[in-house]
Amino acid sequence: MNPIDPQLPPGDPLVMLGLLASAILFAVGIVGFLSRRNMITMFLCTELMFQGAGLAMISYGRQHMDLSGQVFVIFILTVAAAEAALALGLVVLLYRRKETLSAEAWKELAES
Amino acid sequence: MIAAPAMLSSVLALAEGPLDAHAAPELRWAGLALLLPLASSVLCLLCGWLKVRSKLPAALTIAALGGAFATILRLQGTVGETPVVVNLFDWIDLTWGDGSRFHGFTANVDLYIDRLTVFWMLFVTGLGTLIALYASEYMESDVGKGYTRFFGAVSIFLFAMGCLVMGGNLVMLYLGWEGVGLASYLLIGYYFTKPEAVAAAKKAFIVNRIGDLGLALALFLIWQCYGTVEYAALWKAIEAAPASSEWTAQAIPWLLMLGAFGKSAQLPLYVWLPDAMEGPTPVSALIHAATMVTAGVYLIARMFPLFVVNPDALAAVAWVGGLTALLAATIGMAQYDMKRIWAYSTISQLGYMFLGLGVGTTFGASYHVFTHAFFKALLFLTAGAVMHGFAGQLDIRKLSGLLKVPGFRLVSVLAVLGCFWLAAFPFTAAFFSKDEILVSAFTAKDDRVHLLGWIGLLVAALTAYYTFRVCFRVFFGPVKFEPGHELHGHDDHDHAHDAHAHHGEFHPHGPRWAIRVPLVLIAIGAILAGWPSYRTMLHHDESNWVKTQVAQSSAFQGVAAESHGSLDGHAASSHASAHTEDAHADHGHLVLGMDAHTAVGRLGSLACIVGILVSLYVHLINRGTADALRRTLMGTVATRWIVVGAERKWMVDEFYDWVIRLPLRVIANILSAIDELLLDAGIVNGIGALPAAVGRVFRPLYGGVVQGYAVTMAGGVALVAAWVIWIWLRGAN
Numbered sequence: 071m072n073p074i075d076p077q078l079p080p081g082d083p084l085v086m087l088g089l090l091a092s093a094i095l096f097a098v099g100i101v102g103f104l105s106r107r108n109m110i111t112m113f114l115c116t117e118l119m120f121q122g123a124g125l126a127m128i129s130y131g132r133q134h135m136d137l138s139g140q141v142f143v144i145f146i147l148t149v150a151a152a153e154a155a156l157a158l159g160l161v162v163l164l165y166r167r168k169e170t171l172s173a174e175a176w177k178e179l180a181e182s
Numbered sequence: 183m184i185a186a187p188a189m190l191s192s193v194l195a196l197a198e199g200p201l202d203a204h205a206a207p208e209l210r211w212a213g214l215a216l217l218l219p220l221a222s223s224v225l226c227l228l229c230g231w232l233k234v235r236s237k238l239p240a241a242l243t244i245a246a247l248g249g250a251f252a253t254i255l256r257l258q259g260t261v262g263e264t265p266v267v268v269n270l271f272d273w274i275d276l277t278w279g280d281g282s283r284f285h286g287f288t289a290n291v292d293l294y295i296d297r298l299t300v301f302w303m304l305f306v307t308g309l310g311t312l313i314a315l316y317a318s319e320y321m322e323s324d325v326g327k328g329y330t331r332f333f334g335a336v337s338i339f340l341f342a343m344g345c346l347v348m349g350g351n352l353v354m355l356y357l358g359w360e361g362v363g364l365a366s367y368l369l370i371g372y373y374f375t376k377p378e379a380v381a382a383a384k385k386a387f388i389v390n391r392i393g394d395l396g397l398a399l400a401l402f403l404i405w406q407c408y409g410t411v412e413y414a415a416l417w418k419a420i421e422a423a424p425a426s427s428e429w430t431a432q433a434i435p436w437l438l439m440l441g442a443f444g445k446s447a448q449l450p451l452y453v454w455l456p457d458a459m460e461g462p463t464p465v466s467a468l469i470h471a472a473t474m475v476t477a478g479v480y481l482i483a484r485m486f487p488l489f490v491v492n493p494d495a496l497a498a499v500a501w502v503g504g505l506t507a508l509l510a511a512t513i514g515m516a517q518y519d520m521k522r523i524w525a526y527s528t529i530s531q532l533g534y535m536f537l538g539l540g541v542g543t544t545f546g547a548s549y550h551v552f553t554h555a556f557f558k559a560l561l562f563l564t565a566g567a568v569m570h571g572f573a574g575q576l577d578i579r580k581l582s583g584l585l586k587v588p589g590f591r592l593v594s595v596l597a598v599l600g601c602f603w604l605a606a607f608p609f610t611a612a613f614f615s616k617d618e619i620l621v622s623a624f625t626a627k628d629d630r631v632h633l634l635g636w637i638g639l640l641v642a643a644l645t646a647y648y649t650f651r652v653c654f655r656v657f658f659g660p661v662k663f664e665p666g667h668e669l670h671g672h673d674d675h676d677h678a679h680d681a682h683a684h685h686g687e688f689h690p691h692g693p694r695w696a697i698r699v700p701l702v703l704i705a706i707g708a709i710l711a712g713w714p715s716y717r718t719m720l721h722h723d724e725s726n727w728v729k730t731q732v733a734q735s736s737a738f739q740g741v742a743a744e745s746h747g748s749l750d751g752h753a754a755s756s757h758a759s760a761h762t763e764d765a766h767a768d769h770g771h772l773v774l775g776m777d778a779h780t781a782v783g784r785l786g787s788l789a790c791i792v793g794i795l796v797s798l799y800v801h802l803i804n805r806g807t808a809d810a811l812r813r814t815l816m817g818t819v820a821t822r823w824i825v826v827g828a829e830r831k832w833m834v835d836e837f838y839d840w841v842i843r844l845p846l847r848v849i850a851n852i853l854s855a856i857d858e859l860l861l862d863a864g865i866v867n868g869i870g871a872l873p874a875a876v877g878r879v880f881r882p883l884y885g886g887v888v889q890g891y892a893v894t895m896a897g898g899v900a901l902v903a904a905w906v907i908w909i910w911l912r913g914a915n
Contacts, residue, residue, distance in 0.1 A: 100896055104889050112888070177886035 076135050088129030095122030107172045109161045113154075120150055203294065203414035206266035212293055213270045215253040215303060215348065219340035222246030226334030235326035239333040240318035247314050247340055251307040258300050263734045265296030267350050267414055274353070283409040283419075292350025294413045298735030301548065301728070302347045302480055305555045306473045308707070310340050312700035313472075316563055317464035319696035320570055332372060332462065339365030339469060346477055352401045352411040355481070359397060359445065362474045363390050369469060370461040382457035389454040393444015397481075400437035404488075407431045413484075417736055420487045435488050435495035438481060439502075446478025446532050449506045453835055455529055459521040463566030466521060471528045471562050472555040479535045479551050483544045483737040490542075497630045500540020500623070504634040504641075507533030509832065511644040515651070516828035520565045520576045523652055527604060528558055530645060537634055538619035541626040544737035546618035549714075549728045553611040556708035557603035563704065564597035567697055568656070571690040574666030578652055583661035589692020594657045596705045601653040603708050605646035605794060608787040611712030616642065617782055624778040635773070635782070639789050646793025654802035663690070 078085065099118030106112055124143040131139020161171070168175045226239045270291045277286035293299075314336060321332055342361025349355045363386075371383030405411055407430055408419040442448070447455035458470045469475075482489060482499065489496055507530045514526035531554050538547035569576055571590060585594040606612040616638075623635035693701075714726040732738065773781035800807045815821045827833065883894065 100892075104892055104896070107889075173888045176888075 078133055078135065082133065085129050085133045088125055088132070092122045092125035092129060095119070095125060097122075107174055109164065109171050109173050110158075112173065113157050113161065117150065117154065120146070203265045203267045203296075206268055206295075209257075209260065209266060209268045209293075209295065210270065212253060212257050212268055212295060212348075215250045215257075215307065216270075216293075216341060216344040218246040218249040218253070219243075219337045219344065223334050223337035223341060226330050226337060230330040230334065233326075234330065237318060237322070237325060237329070239330045240314065240321075243333040243337050244311060244314045244318065246337060247307060247311040250340065250344070251304075251311050254300060254303045254307050257295065258304060261295055261297060261300050263297075265294060265299075265414070265735070268293040268295060269350075286409075287405070287411075289351045289353035289411055291354065292412070293348045294350035295348065296735045297731040297733075298480075298483065298548070298737055299348050301552070301731035302476075303344065305552060306343050306347065307340065309472050309555060309559050309704070310336075310343075310468060312703055313464050313468040313559065313563070316467075316566075316697050316700040317462070319694055320464055320566060321462060328372060332369070335365050335368040335372075336465075336468070339369070339474070343473060343477070347480060350413060352404060352413075352416075355484075356397060356401060359441070359477065359481075360394065362469070362477060363387065363394070363445075366390075366458070366469050366474055369465040370458045372462055372465070373460070376460065378457075379460040382454075382460040386454040386458050389451050390444045393441045393451055396437040396440025396444070400434050400441065403430050403434050403437065407434065413736065417487060420491075432492065435485075435492045436498070438485055438488065439495060439499055442478030442481045442536075443502065444478070445481075446475050446536070447506075447529050448478070448532065448536055449502045449509065452506060452510065452529050453838065456522050456525045456831070459519075459525050463521065463562060463569060466525070467559045467562035467566065470525070471558040475528065475532055476535070476551045476555070479532070479539065479547055482536075482539045483548055483732070484735075486539075486544055486737045489539075493628055496540050496542065497628055498540070500537050500626075500631045500634055503533045503536025503538070503540055504623075504631075504637045505533070506530070507537065507641045508637055508644075511641045511648065512828055513831050515644060515648040516825070518577050518579055520568070520578055520581075520652055520656065521562070523578075523648060524558065524561050524565060527561075527645065527649065528554075530641060531558070531604075534616060534619055534638065534641070537623060537638060541619070541622045541628070541631050541634070543618060543622035545726075545729045545732045546615060546622055548732045548737070549618055550612070550615035552728060553603070553615045553708070553711040556704055556711050557600045557612060560596060560600040560701065560704045560708055561604060563697075563701055564593050564600060567593045567693045567701070568597075569666070570697070571692060572663060572665050573690075575664060576666065578655045580664045581656045582659045582663065584657045584663070586661050587663070587690060589690065592698060593693060593701065596701050598653055598657055599705055600708065601649045605649045605790050606642055606786065607646075607790055607794075608783075609712075611708065611715070613786065613790075614712055614715035617779075617786055620782045620786065621778045624773050624782060639782075639785050642786055643789035643793040646790040647797050650794045650797035651801050654797055655805075658802050659805070665690070 096119050099115045099120075099122060102115035102118065103112050106115065124146050127139040127142055129139075131137060164176065165171055222242050222245070225242050229239050229242075270293065273291045274287060274289040276288070279285035314333070317332065317336070321329055324332065339362055342358045342365055344358070345354050346358025346362060349358055367383050367387045370386050371380050373379045401411060404416070407428070408416055408423075410416050410419060444451045455470060455475065459466050461470070489499070510526045510529035510533060514523050514530065517523045517526065531550070535547040535550050535554075538544075538550060565576070568581065568584065568590070572581065575581060584590045585598075587594075603610045603612050606616045620635050620638045620642075623631055623638055626632065714728050718726060774785075776784070800811070812825055815825045830836075883890075
């Protein structure tokens with residue numbers, strides 16, 4: 071431990087709850103991403119994982135009594151918004167091509 | 183001995199020193215003999231590009247060859263006793279070191295003009311012109327198709343033959359040698375849609391390669407031993423150091439011999455010539471009977487100073503020639519295709535020429551080349567006229583009595599005339615030239631060749647038999663013929679068909695003037711070829727034109743030095759009637775108690791007449807006898823091999839197949855298997871397959887399902903996380 075780095079004592083309940091929530095969000099996202107075939111749902115799941123990661127940053131920011139975690143999350147939200155627009159646009163284009171939202175329809179890039 | 187003063191002085195001059203060639207820039211016009219055929223071949227190429235659909239290429243070729251002939255005729259009047267060297271342009275002229283002997287290599291485009299050159303070129307260009315005229319009609323069914331190609335190749339042939347004969351050094355001779363081989367290949371394979379013609383062309387080219395290897399090696403060794411390849415300098419070098427005992431110098435005549443045997447179709451390498459008859463008949467007449475195949479005789483005559491110093495090589499030449507003559511004659515007796523019979527007779531007659539060279543009579547050999555060129559061209563061209571008229575029929579069992587067929591009387595008369603010449607009937611030109619060779623065989627100093635005189639007489643009888651077998655079968659007897667199925671031009675089928683369909687029966691068409699005129703002129707040439715000997719007989723005149731031509735060239739250099747007795751034999755033998763027997767008796771060459779010349783004259787006539795009489799009975803008076811005899815021989819096991827062997831050409835082709843082609847094919851297959859299995863399949867394709875194999879291992883990871891990729895990624899992340907935690911826990915402890 072770096073002695074100069076001020077820290078809350080371990081076991082702060084807010085940090086614990088935040089980390090727990092972030093882990094749940096990430097796990098739900100990953101399970102959803104792996105189990106669903108609908109591209110919009112899959113995209114929503116990636117957003118869940120994203121937010122899980124963001125919440126973990128905020129929690130660790132509090133533990134280290136540092137605001138840069140929160141600043142980072144603000145940036146991430148901005149980028150995520152732009153990226154959401156882009157991703158949904160892609161989904162719309164893909165839907166127009168095959169009249170379906172299933173990711174199964176897009177296997178042409180397979181090696182075999 | 184009595185000898186004409188001119189003759190004597192020239193022989194003495196030769197005995198004293200080499201032929202000193204001098205440069206003659208004023209004779210540069212002699213180059214026209216090469217330039218005109220070359221120009222004509224280029225113009226024929228142009229005609230091909232411009233798609234000329236007329237007889238223009240033939241006209242160009244005839245004009246160019248006629249011009250070449252005129253050039254040579256004029257040269258004949260100009261050339262004197264000493265050879266001249268005409269420099270056309272400098273080509274290869276290198277020196278290194280101090281530039282002395284063995285430190286330079288010169289091979290300019292020179293013409294070496296002596297009487298032998300002019301003599302050879304006279305009949306080459308003369309017959310070339312006449313045969314081109316003949317071909318202009320013979321090939322007319324191909325006008326607009328192969329006509330241009332045909333005459334282009336004929337022009338190339340005459341150009342190359344000119345290089346070969348007139349070239350001033352061995353490099354030019356070699357170029358001409360290869361050039362005539364190329365022209366021969368192109369013309370044998372003229373009907374390139376016929377598989378047999380293509381195979382024959384390849385066979386001729388490949389068999390000639392073996393001989394050409396010998397010639398090339400001889401050329402290298404000549405430079406190594408004598409430091410020059412130019413004739414003029416070479417004769418001097420040989421005279422300065424005649425008989426080196428080093429193996430390199432000893433090998434030269436043997437290698438030259440190999441080259442000559444390839445080109446002139448002698449014993450180990452003769453197999454290409456009969457197959458070469460697949461080419462159009464004018465080609466068979468010009469290249470494969472009259473001119474190109476005599477290049478080997480020319481080579482040995484020209485290089486005779488190198489042979490004289492090696493008696494073993496000369497004896498080998500004589501024996502190969504004699505045995506070839508015998509073998510080819512026996513095969514010729516049992517063939518049925520007229521052109522093939524003439525092809526085997528060509529081989530047989532070439533054998534006589536080599537026999538002559540081997541026993542030292544370059545004069546006899548050259549004389550026989552000269553007489554043979556005319557009568558054999560005549561025989562081939564008449565065979566071609568028959569083939570032309572009878573839709574490709576050449577089988578002597580299916581043609582009979584042509585003397586009585588309208589339109590073929592002239593052709594038949596000339597063919598019968600040619601047969602008398604080929605059979606060396608007494609007092610024809612061939613009789614004298616053959617006589618010359620056989621007398622020299624009996625009187626040669628070398629005891630090893632005397633037997634060849636008897637073999638030569640036997641072959642003379644066989645020749646008379648098979649020649650008149652064709653003659654009596656085809657031209658005499660009752661009129662009876664069947665047209666052939668295939669024509670001289672493969673596109674003439676319609677024509678033959680028309681003849682059948684419209685008239686109900688086949689009507690042969692007789693030749694027109696462009697075939698008749700050359701035939702008549704060549705027949706006159708064949709008669710006149712004996713003129714030197716007639717002159718000797720009638721006027722007791724010692725000088726023989728052909729002998730003068732040959733004597734004043736390198737072909738006689740060293741003959742005098744080698745054996746004075748043999749030279750006497752030479753001079754005497756051609757003028758028998760002027761001599762008393764004791765001239766020969768002095769030298770101890772008695773044949774059956776007579777002097778050699780009288781004996782050979784009588785025995786040769788006897789052999790010829792016996793052969794003709796047998797033929798007359800078996801093939802004209804009682805034609806059943808031949809078949810009966812064949813059946814009798816076939817019926818007995820002990821004699822069956824004679825018939826089968828002769829009819830199947832003594833299995834020489836099959837023998838070569840087994841001994842040369844089969845092992846080569848086995849080796850080729852083994853190498854091919856190694857190439858395919860080890861190199862291609864193992865190394866090249868193996869390396870190529872490596873990345874694919876690696877790819878195949880990882881390919882299942884890329885199934886194209888997004889979730890699949892996600893699982894992999896999540897799994898990877900989980901592993902990394904687990905590893906980090908593990909490290910952290912260890913550190914914490």
